[in-house]
Amino acid sequence: MMKPFVLKMLGLTLLLGGCSSSTVDYISTRATPGYTQSSLDQSLDCVGQALEQFSPDSPRVSLFIVSNVTDGTVRQQALHSPLSDSGVFHLRTRIHALFPSTLARVIKEEPLILQAVNGPVGINAFGLVNTDYLQAYQQGNLSSINFGRKQAGLPSAAYLQLVPIEAAFTRNDQDDFFSGGQGYNASQSKARIRGNLDYGTSSSSKVISLAVNVSDPSTNTIAYATSFDLKYSASRKQFSLQxxxxxxxxxxxxxxxxxxxxxxxQQVLLDAASLWIADLAYPELQLNKKCYRSQIS
Incomplete structure (x- = not known):
């Protein structure tokens, strides 16, 4: 009597033999994927918990619009570079993870009313947004979020605030702003056994910067802005004995x-930006003092 395992293997062989166009690929990796982490994870958790607790009593909700994260360190094709390509996705992801859906949402694409589009929808020649369309957009999203709050047994919010966000990496040093090292050497040549001992260490640091702007959609002006500088480093050790x-x-x-x-x-800078945005959206919670002042000041 055939064992079940043998029958399964025989069935798979017959199945593959009957379909000549089918292929089976086996991919094996030693590494196990893990969730993205950074040095600000503890602060992110603290802010997320505070926002979750605040959601039932909040008189207003938010709609975050992350339009782009550009790379200002390159002259051409700033929208397509190693820094900018993933920046907008990471920032959206972090903001979305921080806020419960009953308090805020992050839209996927920038609405037409905030773009330079001809006609009644979009920014006009004077750089302003049509007020009627803007109010209708706010009310529509407020109704959508309040529907979710009602389903969760929460009272309706009275107001929705639009938070358009833009960011740019403005500095990415290729050269070290600091480098240093030290080494030790010893040798013996008079004894029957000759030897050399070498030991050395070196370290270097670079700087990367991110600027963040939050706009007032009614006037198409910058309402809040800040920037973050981060030092990232490399260290090496070498030992040799002969x-x-x-x-x-x-x-x-x-x-x-x-x-x-x-x-x-880049990831840590974008995490810091999401924390700053959360504190900006709900200043009454004083998230800066409670969760992360000591880490990003």
């Missing part, structure tokens, strides 16, 4: 290094 004599010699050496990537620095 022994020689009349007989064949022996040696041992190793090197190690810890390098913070540009993408890691």
């Amino acid at each position: 022994l020689t004599g009349t007989e064949p010699g022996a040696g041992y050496s190793f090197s190690s290094g810890e390098i913070e990537s540009v993408q890691s620095a």
Whole structure:
């Protein structure tokens, strides 16, 4: 009698044999994916909990509009660069994770009323938004969020605030603003056994900057702005030992290094921006004092 495992393998073979166009790929990796983390995770958790507790009593809700995160460190194709391509997605993701859906939402695309579009919808030649369309847009989104609040057993909010957000990486040093190192060397040549010992360490740091603007959609002007600077570093160690004599010699050496990537620095900056935006949207909670002043000041 065939075992169930053998029958399964036989069935798979027959199935693949009957369809010549079918292929089966097996992909194996040693690494297990994990959730994105940064040095501000503790602050993010603190802010998220405070917003969750505040949601039932909040008189207003928010609609966050993250239009773009550009890379101001390149002259051409600023919208498509290693820094900017993932920035807008990360910032949207962080804001969305911070706020419960009963308190705020993040829209996927910038609405036409905030774009330079010909006709009654969009920014006109004077750089202003049609007030009627803007109010209708706010009321529509307020009704949608209040419907979710009602389903959750929460009272309706009285007002919806639009929070258009733009950001840009304005500095990304290619050269080190600081570098240093030290080394030690010892040797012995008079004894029967000759040897050399080398040991050294080195470190370097660079700076990356992010500027964030929050606009007033009714006047198409910048209402709030800030910037963040972050130092990210690299450190290396090297050790070498060599022994020689009349007989064949022996040696041992190793090197190690810890390098913070540009993408890691970018992630922390965007996390800091999302925390600043949360504090800006609900200043009465004093999130800056409660959760993260000591970490990003």
